Amino acid sequence: MTRSVLFGVFVLMILVACQPSQKPTNDIDQKVNDLLSKMTLEEKVGQMNQYTGFYDITGPAPADGDAKNKYDHIKSGLVGSMLNVRGVSEVRKMQQLAVDSSRLGIPMIFGFDVIHGHKTLSPIPLAEAASWDLEAIEKSARIAAVEATAEGLNWTFAPMVDISRDPRWGRVMEGAGEDTYLGSKIGVARVRGFQGDDLSAVNTLAACAKHFAAYGFVEGGRDYNTVDIGTATLYNVVLPPFKAAIEEANVRTFMNSFNIINGIPSTASNFLLRDILKGEWGFDGFVISDWSSGAEMIAHGYAKDLEQVAELAANAGSDMDMESYSFVKHLVNLVNSGKVKESVVDDAVSRVLRVKFELGLFDDPYKYCDEEREKEMIYHPDHMAAALDMAKKSIVLLKNENALLPLSKNQKKIALIGDLADDKDSPLGNWRMAGESNTAVSVLEGLQEFGADVSFAEGVKLVTGPTAFPIELEVNTTDKSGIKEAVKLAKKSDVVVMVLGEHGLHSGEARSRSDLNLPGLQQELLEEVYKVNQNIVLVLMNGRPLTINWADENLPAIIEAWQLGTQSGKAIAQVLFGDYNPSGKLPMTFPRNVAHIPVYYNQFNSGRPAREGSAIFWPHYMDQSHEPLYPFGYGLSYSTFDYSNLKVNVTGPENVEVSVTVQNTGDVDGEEVVQLYIHDKVASIVRPVKELKGFNKVMIKAGDKAEVNFTLTKKELGFYNGTGEFLFEPGEFDVMVGSNSTDGLKSSFEL
Numbered sequence: 212m213t214r215s216v217l218f219g220v221f222v223l224m225i226l227v228a229c230q231p232s233q234k235p236t237n238d239i240d241q242k243v244n245d246l247l248s249k250m251t252l253e254e255k256v257g258q259m260n261q262y263t264g265f266y267d268i269t270g271p272a273p274a275d276g277d278a279k280n281k282y283d284h285i286k287s288g289l290v291g292s293m294l295n296v297r298g299v300s301e302v303r304k305m306q307q308l309a310v311d312s313s314r315l316g317i318p319m320i321f322g323f324d325v326i327h328g329h330k331t332l333s334p335i336p337l338a339e340a341a342s343w344d345l346e347a348i349e350k351s352a353r354i355a356a357v358e359a360t361a362e363g364l365n366w367t368f369a370p371m372v373d374i375s376r377d378p379r380w381g382r383v384m385e386g387a388g389e390d391t392y393l394g395s396k397i398g399v400a401r402v403r404g405f406q407g408d409d410l411s412a413v414n415t416l417a418a419c420a421k422h423f424a425a426y427g428f429v430e431g432g433r434d435y436n437t438v439d440i441g442t443a444t445l446y447n448v449v450l451p452p453f454k455a456a457i458e459e460a461n462v463r464t465f466m467n468s469f470n471i472i473n474g475i476p477s478t479a480s481n482f483l484l485r486d487i488l489k490g491e492w493g494f495d496g497f498v499i500s501d502w503s504s505g506a507e508m509i510a511h512g513y514a515k516d517l518e519q520v521a522e523l524a525a526n527a528g529s530d531m532d533m534e535s536y537s538f539v540k541h542l543v544n545l546v547n548s549g550k551v552k553e554s555v556v557d558d559a560v561s562r563v564l565r566v567k568f569e570l571g572l573f574d575d576p577y578k579y580c581d582e583e584r585e586k587e588m589i590y591h592p593d594h595m596a597a598a599l600d601m602a603k604k605s606i607v608l609l610k611n612e613n614a615l616l617p618l619s620k621n622q623k624k625i626a627l628i629g630d631l632a633d634d635k636d637s638p639l640g641n642w643r644m645a646g647e648s649n650t651a652v653s654v655l656e657g658l659q660e661f662g663a664d665v666s667f668a669e670g671v672k673l674v675t676g677p678t679a680f681p682i683e684l685e686v687n688t689t690d691k692s693g694i695k696e697a698v699k700l701a702k703k704s705d706v707v708v709m710v711l712g713e714h715g716l717h718s719g720e721a722r723s724r725s726d727l728n729l730p731g732l733q734q735e736l737l738e739e740v741y742k743v744n745q746n747i748v749l750v751l752m753n754g755r756p757l758t759i760n761w762a763d764e765n766l767p768a769i770i771e772a773w774q775l776g777t778q779s780g781k782a783i784a785q786v787l788f789g790d791y792n793p794s795g796k797l798p799m800t801f802p803r804n805v806a807h808i809p810v811y812y813n814q815f816n817s818g819r820p821a822r823e824g825s826a827i828f829w830p831h832y833m834d835q836s837h838e839p840l841y842p843f844g845y846g847l848s849y850s851t852f853d854y855s856n857l858k859v860n861v862t863g864p865e866n867v868e869v870s871v872t873v874q875n876t877g878d879v880d881g882e883e884v885v886q887l888y889i890h891d892k893v894a895s896i897v898r899p900v901k902e903l904k905g906f907n908k909v910m911i912k913a914g915d916k917a918e919v920n921f922t923l924t925k926k927e928l929g930f931y932n933g934t935g936e937f938l939f940e941p942g943e944f945d946v947m948v949g950s951n952s953t954d955g956l957k958s959s960f961e962l
C-alpha cells in the first residue's frame with residue numbers, strides 16, 4: 212500500500228470513529244429512534260407531561276388542571292403519563308383515549324404510590340426495615356407489584372430511599388431509617404421486588420428511586436423545608452442508596468425532591484441530574500418531578516415564572532413534569548425560541564419511550580387491564596400470608612423484664628387498653644393509597660382470634676373529629692371520661708396490654724411533629740393504669756421513633772409494633788403469646804426528647820469525644836444523657852445470644868475476613884441480626900465513630916451455635932471525599948460485631 216492510500220484509510224478510520232453512533236445499541240433503542248423521528252415537537256413534549264387523575268390529590272394543583280383539558284390533551288397526544296388512575300376499567304378508559312384518539316397512539320404509563328402493599332397492605336416501610344430481612348422485603352414489594360399491576364398500573368413511585376436522622380419528619384415512615392448501608396440494601400431489595408426479573412412481564416412495575424436528593428434532611432424535620440448539608444454528607448450518606456438502586460437493581464425512574472441543594476432546587480439541578488445521575492452514574496431511565504416541584508421553584512425564588520421553570524427543569528434533566536403544567540404550556544415555545552435545544556427534549560422523550568417499550572406497552576397497551584386477573588390477585592390468600600409473615604418480622608421487642616413476655620397461652624384476665632387496640636384503620640399506616648379503610652385486623656380481633664381471655668377498655672380517644680386525608684388531625688386533649696373504666700378493668704386483671712402511639716395519619720407526608728411523646732392523653736392514661744397494675748405490656752403503634760422515657764423507666768415490657776398493615780393484630784398476638792419469637796432491630800435511633808434530635812449512631816467523634824466524668828468541656832447535655840434511649844440496631848428476642856470468638860483476618864491489601872460465633876443461650880429457637888461496624892481511625896476526611904458495613908440474619912436453634920462470616924472489601928472500607936471522589940486509604944480500622952450499634956465484640960486490623 213502506498214503512503215497516501217495508508218493515510219486515506221487512517222483518515223477514514225478516524226472519521227468513522229468520530230461519527231455519533233448511527234446504529235442503535237439494541238432493538239429498543241432502534242424502536243425509540245424510529246418513533247421519535249415520526250413525532251412532532253408538540254407530541255414529544257406531550258410525552259414529558261403527566262397529569263393526575265381525578266382523586267387522591269396529594270398536593271396543591273393549579274386550578275386550570277381541570278378534567279376537560281386533560282381529556283382533550285390526552286386525545287391530542289399531549290399526555291405521556293397519568294398518576295392516580297387505577298382499576299382496570301378506569302385505566303382502560305384512559306388508555307383508550309391515548310391509543311385510539313391520538314395521532315401516533317402512544318400508550319400512557321400509569322403511575323401510582325404503591326408504597327407498602329397495594330390493597331393487601333404490608334407494614335409501613337420503616338417497619339419492614341426493622342426486619343433487616345431483605346428476602347422478605349423483596350417479596351413484600353413483589354406482592355405489591357402483583358396487586359398493583361392487576362389494577363392496571365405499571366409504575367410505582369417507590370421506593371423512597373431518603374436517609375433521615377430526624378423522626379420529627381413524618382416521612383421517615385416511608386423510608387428505611389437512618390443508615391445508608393442498610394438503606395441501600397433495602398432500597399435494592401424493594402426495586403428488585405417491584406421490577407422483578409423481567410419488566411415486560413404482566414406483573415412487574417417500573418420502580419422509582421425518590422426523592423433525589425437529600426429530602427430527608429429538611430431543617431427542623433418540617434416537610435418541604437430547606438436542606439443545607441455538606442457535600443461529604445451528600446456523597447457518603449445521601450447518594451449511595453440512589454446509586455445502588457441503579458447499579459444493583461437497574462431502577463427505571465427517579466423522582467426529584469422538593470428541596471434545594473446548595474441553593475438550587477433539585478428539579479433544576481444540573482449537578483444532581485446531569486453531572487451525577489445521567490453523567491457519572493450513566494442512568495438511562497427517566498426523571499419525574501415531584502408533585503409541582505417544578506412550579507414551586509417560583510416560590511423558592513429560583514424561577515420568575517412557569518416558562519422559566521420549564522426551561523430550567525428541562526435543561527437540567529428533569530424528563531417528566533408532574534402537575535406543574537410547565538412543559539405542556541411552555542416547552543414548545545422554548546425550543547422554538549432556542550432556550551431549550553430540541554436535543555434536550557429528544558433525550559428526555561427517548562428515556563420515557565424506552566421505559567414504555569421495556570414495559571411492553573407498545574406490544575399491548577392493555578396488557579395490565581385484565582378483569583379476571585384483577586379479581587384473582589387482589590387480596591390473594593398468598594398475599595395475606597406474606598403480609599402476616601412480614602408483619603411479624605417487623606416487630607421489635609424493646610424491653611422484657613423478668614421475661615414477662617411471651618404471655619402464657621393460658622394467661623387469664625388480660626386487660627386490653629387503648630383506642631388503638633380496637634382500631635382497624637390506624638395499623639394500615641399512611642401512604643396506603645389503594646388500601647381500604649378499616650381493613651386491618653385490630654389488636655383486639657387478633658387477641659380474640661387467638662382465643663385469649665381478653666377484656667377491652669378504650670381509655671381515651673386518640674383523635675376527635677374527621678380524619679380523612681388530607682386534613683390536620685385533631686388530637687383529643689380534653690376528654691378523659693374513659694380513664695376510670697380502663698383503670699377499673701386494669702385493677703381486676705392479671706396483665707394489662709396497652710396499645711398506645713400514633714394515629715395512622717400522624718406520620719407520612721406533611722405530618723411533621725415537634726413533640727414525639729405519646730400524643731394526647733395517652734401518657735396520662737398509661738400512668739393512671741400503672742397506679743393500679745404495674746404488670747403492663749406496652750404495644751407501641753407508630754410511624755416513627757417516639758420519646759418514651761417514662762415507659763422505659765417504669766414498664767416491664769415494651770413492643771414496638773409500628774403500623775403493620777392488613778394483618779397487624781394477628782402478628783401482634785403471635786408475638787405476645789410466643790408463637791413468633793421477635794427478631795426485629797431498630798432502623799432508627801430512639802431519642803430521649805426532641806431536643807436530642809438529630810441523634811444517630813454514626814456520628815463523628817468531634818475534637819472532644821463523648822465521655823462521662825467530672826469535667827464539663829465535652830459535647831454533652833447538663834440535664835440529660837446524650838446517649839440514645841434505644842440505639843440503632845437494637846432489639847431483643849425471647850432467646851438470648853452470646854457472641855464469642857471474633858476473628859479478623861486480613862486476606863489482601865483491600866480484603867478482610869471477619870467471623871464470629873453466636874450461640875443461642877435461650878430456651879427457644881430464635882433469629883438474630885448479627886451486625887458488623889467499622890471505624891476508620893485516621894483518614895483524609897474524618898470518618899464516623901461507627902459505620903454499619905455488614906449484617907446477617909441467622910436462625911439459631913436453642914442451645915446451638917452458628918459461625919457468621921463477613922467479607923470487607925474496598926467498597927465497604929472506602930469513602931467519598933467532599934468532591935465525590937471515592938477513596939480507599941489503607942491504615943488502622945476498628946471492627947465491632949454484635950447485636951446492635953452499641954454492644955459487640957471489638958477488634959482491629961491494619962491494611
Ligand code: NOJ
Binds near residue numbers: 270501502
Ligand atoms: C408527593 C410526594 O412527595 C411523592 O413522594 C409522591 O410520589 C407524589 N406526591 C405523588 O403522589
